[in-house]
Amino acid sequence: MPVREGAYPIFDRITFSAAVTAKDAIVVIFWIVLCIGVVRSVAIILMASANRRKKTIEFDNDPKVAVIIPAYNEQDVIAKCIESVRACTYGNLEIIVVDDGSTDNTVAEVLKFKERNEVHLISQPNQGKWSALNRAIMMVDAEYVVCIDADTQIRQDAIDHLVKHFDDPTVGAVAGKIMVGNRVNLLTRLQAYEYATSQNIDRRAFDLINGILVVPGAIGAWRVEALEKVGMFCSETLTEDTDLTIQVNRAGYKVVYEKLARGYTEAPERVGQLLNQRLRWSLGMFQSAWKHKAAMRETRSIGLVSIPDMFVFGYLFPLLAPIADLFIAVLVYSHFSGSWTGDVGSPHDPSQTKFLWAYLTLPALEFLIAFFAISTDREESNWSLLLFPLQRVVYRPLLYFSVMRAILRALTGRLANWSSLKRQGRDYQLATHNL
Numbered sequence: 001m002p003v004r005e006g007a008y009p010i011f012d013r014i015t016f017s018a019a020v021t022a023k024d025a026i027v028v029i030f031w032i033v034l035c036i037g038v039v040r041s042v043a044i045i046l047m048a049s050a051n052r053r054k055k056t057i058e059f060d061n062d063p064k065v066a067v068i069i070p071a072y073n074e075q076d077v078i079a080k081c082i083e084s085v086r087a088c089t090y091g092n093l094e095i096i097v098v099d100d101g102s103t104d105n106t107v108a109e110v111l112k113f114k115e116r117n118e119v120h121l122i123s124q125p126n127q128g129k130w131s132a133l134n135r136a137i138m139m140v141d142a143e144y145v146v147c148i149d150a151d152t153q154i155r156q157d158a159i160d161h162l163v164k165h166f167d168d169p170t171v172g173a174v175a176g177k178i179m180v181g182n183r184v185n186l187l188t189r190l191q192a193y194e195y196a197t198s199q200n201i202d203r204r205a206f207d208l209i210n211g212i213l214v215v216p217g218a219i220g221a222w223r224v225e226a227l228e229k230v231g232m233f234c235s236e237t238l239t240e241d242t243d244l245t246i247q248v249n250r251a252g253y254k255v256v257y258e259k260l261a262r263g264y265t266e267a268p269e270r271v272g273q274l275l276n277q278r279l280r281w282s283l284g285m286f287q288s289a290w291k292h293k294a295a296m297r298e299t300r301s302i303g304l305v306s307i308p309d310m311f312v313f314g315y316l317f318p319l320l321a322p323i324a325d326l327f328i329a330v331l332v333y334s335h336f337s338g339s340w341t342g343d344v345g346s347p348h349d350p351s352q353t354k355f356l357w358a359y360l361t362l363p364a365l366e367f368l369i370a371f372f373a374i375s376t377d378r379e380e381s382n383w384s385l386l387l388f389p390l391q392r393v394v395y396r397p398l399l400y401f402s403v404m405r406a407i408l409r410a411l412t413g414r415l416a417n418w419s420s421l422k423r424q425g426r427d428y429q430l431a432t433h434n435l
Contacts, residue, residue, distance in 0.1 A: 027327070030327050036312065041362070047209070048204045049372075051204050051208040063092065064141070064142040065159060068098065068133060068147045069081060070098045070132035070149075071110075073102045073103060073104045079110075081150050086113075088154065093146075094120065096122060096140065098123075099123045101126030144222065144223055147220055149217050153181065153264045155261075157261075158261040162174045162221035164258075171256055172222070172226035172253025172254060173221065173222050173223065175203065175245075175258065176219035176221070176263055177199050177263070178216055179264045180264070187267075187271065190391055193370070196384070203257045204259070206257075210256075211301035217241045218263050222244075238287060243287075246302060246307075271398065278399060279405050283406045283409055287410075318399070322400060324359070327355075334352070
């Protein structure tokens with residue numbers, strides 16, 4: 001068949017036009033990622049620096065506190081969790097372990113404490129973590145509850161530091177600080193780096209404006225009155241702690257952060273476990289933010305700042321950032337190979353240097369944030385800052401991948417369930433001081 005005259009030139013023009021349009025779009029995405037990343041980094045640094053809240057214990061007498069530990073197949077860690085709570089210096093507490101239909105020896109491990117009057121066991125068929133927590137809350141006669149995960153070991157003074165905030169009747173919940181206890185390989189050390197940075201900076205920053213999104217299930221305290229007011233935990237999201245935190249905030253209570261209330265948790269030690277954990281977290285956070293999207297029309301910081309921040313930096317940014325990273329990678333390659341033939345990034349194009357220097361602004365700010373977060377934390381080693389390159393080049397793409405999986409799962413309606421990782425039963429507090 002004869003080729004129509006002029007067909008190839010038209011095709012070439014279309015191809016060239018599409019390539020130019022795609023290149024221009026990538027440049028636009030690059031500047032969007034850079035600008036919003038820099039603006040957020042600067043804002044977070046300023047907010048965290050401005051938050052110098054210190055709180056002394058004001059209670060004349062220790063109010064009763066119930067420590068609730070939901071457990072599903074936690075035979076390897078539950079005993080150490082209970083022992084860490086029993087070792088606390090807080091004087092007026094009871095410990096309630098809720099076995100949510102475990103099929104291993106979790107119950108047998110808890111029954112080893114049956115002679116201890118402060119330790120109580122509740123058993124129920126498997127219904128989920130939210131149900132286990134509610135079952136205990138409905139049975140307590142305490143004004144405040146501290147909820148911790150079965151793989152958490154808490155510091156002796158953790159409950160004292162949590163409860164002291166409740167002398168302010170407007171405080172509905174207190175978020176403790178989670179430390180990675182099992183720093184046994186590179187992956188867990190990278191998670192420890194992430195935890196230290198996000199809590200010492202991000203959570204501290206949002207605490208300033210009463211915009212904390214999550215009182216973590218690993219260690220957090222709640223005013224029972226506030227829980228009853230909002231209906232307690234529910235099954236509508238995969239992250240019941242995030243959902244409840246937003247509910248309590250929207251009900252008019254403050255949610256505060258206490259950096260001295262520390263709990264040591266077991267982080268995933270294999271990449272597959274990490275990806276499964278973060279898939280569930282990403283899905284649940286998205287569900288919670290979407291459920292409470294009406295809060296964005298309210299005057300509270302949780303709706304005006306925190307939820308939009310979650311949508312932009314929790315979901316949009318991970319989709320766009322890899323494009324900006326790839327763009328810079330191509331520029332670097334073209335700089336040394338001379339293979340780029342377009343206007344932007346040609347070997348002699350001065351704009352190439354402009355893009356490279358602009359790009360370095362964001363990792364420089366991220367390193368500044370990490371330095372501030374780690375150097376001000378007595379339990380973190382400054383040597384962990386050496387992990388920054390790996391955190392940015394290897395670890396963060398894993399988190400981006402989890403977000404992409406979560407978005408795909410949300411679009412297809414394939415969700416996840418509460419499951420238990422294979423626990424190692426390590427002594428977290430001994431491991432915490434090692435890089």
